[in-house]
Amino acid sequence: MKTNIKIIGLLAATSLSVLTSPVFAKEMTLGLSVDQLFESRVGVTDAIKAEAERQGYKVIEVVADGDAQAQNSQIQSLVTQKVDAILVCAVDQNTIERALIGAKRTGIPIVAFDRALPNSRAVDAFVGPDxxxxxxxxxxxxxxxxxxxxxxxxxxxxxxxxxxxxxxxxxxxxxxxxxxxxxxxxxxxxxxxxxxxxxxxxxxxxxxxxxxxxxxxxxxxxxxxxxxxxxxxxxxxxxxxxxxxxxxxxxxxxxxxxxxxxxxxxxxxxMDLETTGITTVKVATALLNGEQVEVNNVIPGNFYTTxxxxxxxxxxxxxx
CATH class of the missing domain: 3.40.50.2300 (Response regulator)
Structure with a gap:
């Protein structure tokens, strides 16, 4: 079956040197907004944090515990703390869209991960499963x-x-x-x-x-x-x-x-959780460098049988 845009599209749009060795004048801070923590979500966020550490980023993580209103407030708080990029897995797009638009107006790049927000006017790119x-x-x-x-x-x-x-x-x-x-x-x-x-x-x-x-x-x-x-x-x-x-x-x-x-x-x-987490940070890196990236970066899973x-x-x- 022909799939959607894959991770390979990101590599074509962004230089490998940018993806692997970002150079910034100051320490960059990523705001990590998570809907709730369960087994697979922890797997993705752990991969995000490991890649962020490898890139030399600071991470501020907030977890909404399934409360969309709480996530809305948490995203506003990340903006107030002047994070350099926001990585978000939304509880509910409609509830947090206003906060995302507020972040976008301040120039903060926004990457949705794991859960696509296809109708958002604020999200720059999505990284997640196909x-x-x-x-x-x-x-x-x-x-x-x-x-x-x-x-x-x-x-x-x-x-x-x-x-x-x-x-x-x-x-x-x-x-x-x-x-x-x-x-x-x-x-x-x-x-x-x-x-x-x-x-x-x-x-x-x-x-x-x-x-x-x-x-x-x-x-x-x-x-x-x-x-x-x-x-x-x-x-x-x-x-x-x-x-x-x-x-x-x-x-x-x-x-x-x-x-x-x-x-x-x-x-x-x-699902390939590790690649999803790593790619999310790499897309954010590219955006912080002013590079163009694919809007949809999807990673298909592998089917295993008995x-x-x-x-x-x-x-x-x-x-x-």
Whole structure:
């Protein structure tokens, strides 16, 4: 599948010397505005801070704990503290847009990371996962499992948050791939990234559609909820065996890794958190130097199956 603009576009737009050896007249300070801390977000922010340290930057980190109003105030505080650039993963774009515009008016470059803000008038660039491709990889695998089926294939899709671009794009990619099947029916259930909602959604979906053949989880942290339901229904059959329900997801958490190793899940798409963090700082560096950068810098994940995930454990961020 043809993906969006990738990290290679950044390298073409910005000299390698700028990316690796910035020279500034004073110590530069990056304002790091984080929506909330959970496993994958910590992985990205750790990579950002490590790269910032390598570049000789100071970092002021603020965490909103999922409170959009708090993040709005925190961004205003970063502006008051005269940070040189702001790296932001938004709780909610609409709530923080005013603060971002205020930062933009003072000349502060703004890089959105991990969660795109496509309608923002303030963001200079985005760095994050290629969520459309990530969803497509899971959908492509699922479609291949049923390409010769003459029966209707009912698939449960556990959606992420409907106001999160990553969730929206993962769903788009998955459906783009799965719609190649002529006899597919997708049952989409929202979860808002909540595992309890994923559990109840899975229970309700199987009650209404007992012949569900596959499940796609927008985040693989919801796969344990799927396993619980399959066990309760005596449908927990390992991958490769008759009666197996095909399960895929996106993320790279330890939950997804363990489920794939055991064969209760067929495979997961693993996000490259380290490259995302490093690239975010490099884009900020280029902007601080007045260089032009690609607006969208996306990094596709890698799909690992039960057959090869253990051999690639070193590449699974959640399994480290």
């Amino acid at each position: 969520s459309i491709t990530d969803g497509y990889l899971a959908g492509e695998y699922t479609a291949n499992q049923f390409k010769d089926s003459a029966e209707e294939v009912v698939i449960l899709e556990l959606l992420g948050a409907l106001n999160d671009q990553n969730g929206i794009d993962r769903s788009k990619g998955f459906n783009d791939a799965i719609n190649k099947l002529e006899n597919v029916k997708v049952v989409a259930m929202p979860t808002d990234w909540d595992s309890a909602r994923a559990l109840s959604a899975t229970q309700n979906a199987f009650q209404a559609n007992p012949n569900i053949k596959a499940v796609f989880a927008a985040t693989d942290t919801h796969i344990p909820s799927v396993e619980t339901v399959l066990n309760d229904l005596n449908k927990m059959v390992p991958a490769g065996s008759d009666g197996h329900v095909v399960v895929t997801g996106v993320n790279g958490s330890n939950d997804g890794y363990q489920a794939t190793v055991s064969g209760s899940a067929d495979g997961i798409v693993v 057959d090869n995930i253990a051999a690639n454990k070193a590449n699974i961020w959640g399994a480290k």
